[in-house]
Every structure is written in structure tokens, then in C-alpha cells.
Amino acid sequence: KAGVTQTPRYLIKTRGQQVTLSCSPISGHRSVSWYQQTPGQGLQFLFEYFSETQRNKGNFPGRFSGRQFSNSRSEMNVSTLELGDSALYLCASSRAIRWNTGELFFGEGSRLTVL
């Protein structure tokens, strides 16, 4: 059974650009959540989607957005990139209908560097 797949694995952007990251969940999982990991702040929750609807959202500015498609694949977008957006972006999928009841399965992450 394939795991959670994130693309691209590595990317470099410059300030002011935008970036789109993709996450394909495990087959049958309908919940996808996104996280940012930096050396200073550690792991932080971005948002969670279920059946194409954003159910929960962390404390990030509106430059961070996401969506989920009917096949449960999800994308997140960061616009007007800042140096501080350099991070490892992780997504996780879960089979559970209720987000707080399901085990999380993480992808390997997309490492974004903003120059």
C-alpha cells in the first residue's frame, strides 16, 4: 500500500514568488492535514481538509492557503514568499472521519528554501 506522497521534495524560490505543494494521501484516507517545521518554531499546524472542505485552521496569515480535490489529493499554496517561509512542509493523512480519532500517516515532506 503506497504511503503519503509529497511533491516536490525540494524547491528553491525567491522572495515575492509563490509556491504550490502537493500531497497525495493513502488510498481511502479522506482527511489531509498540513504542517510547517522550522528550526526555531518546530512543528506548527497549518490546516486540515476533509472531503474538499477546510475543517480546521492554524494561526498562519492568509498567504497560506490550501484546497482538497474530490480524489482527496491536496495542495497548499504560499503566496508572496518571505525568507521566514523557508521550512519543511509536511502533510499527513488519516482514515478517520472525525479528525481527533485517527492515526496520522506523514509524508516525507517538501523542503522549501526562499532566497
Add this chain to the structure above:
Amino acid sequence: KNEVEQSPQNLTAQEGEFITINCSYSVGISALHWLQQHPGGGIVSLFMLSSGKKKHGRLIATINIQEKHSSLHITASHPRDSAVYICAVRSTQGGSEKLVFGKGMKLTVNP
């Protein structure tokens, strides 16, 4: 004060030692996760707890809801256990749910 605190921040142990990692939290939660992250970034979920105790192989996780505290125990530690262990809680505050993470504990097990 962080909502999720882990101790110790770093730990070096010898192979075979019994290891305990602690996690305290200050918010209401619906569940608590223990995660393992190896160099390179990949995260593996070890346990999800809402009460009591769970065991998987050499790993044991406990949670005390009243004291807002959880522990992860590793018996007979092995160099392959070297990783960062992260505690995360599912917090319900302000009408929405979110996952709040501790800073992690870096474990090094020497042969």
C-alpha cells in the same frame, strides 16, 4: 509558556538502557500523539492516546488526563532508536481543533 512541554530536551543513553520521555500540556485535549522523526525529516506516528496505556514492542506510552501528563518509555534501547521524539496534542480551543506540538526530544543511543 508553551502549551506542550517536553523533557528532557536531549538525552544520550547507552544501548540497553530504559528511557523515559515526558510530556506535559496545559490545554484541554481530545487525544495525544507520540511521533518519531529521523534525520531527513520523515515522521512516524508511534501512538495515539486518549486514556490509559498502550504498548507496541519495546515502546510503552501512558497518559494521565487529570495531571495533563504523558510518558513514552523505551525498554532495552537500541542505536536505531536514535531520533527526535515529539509529543503532540489535539487541542480544542476557540471552537476549532488543532494539533499542538512539543519541541521534541533528541535521543542518541550509543552502542
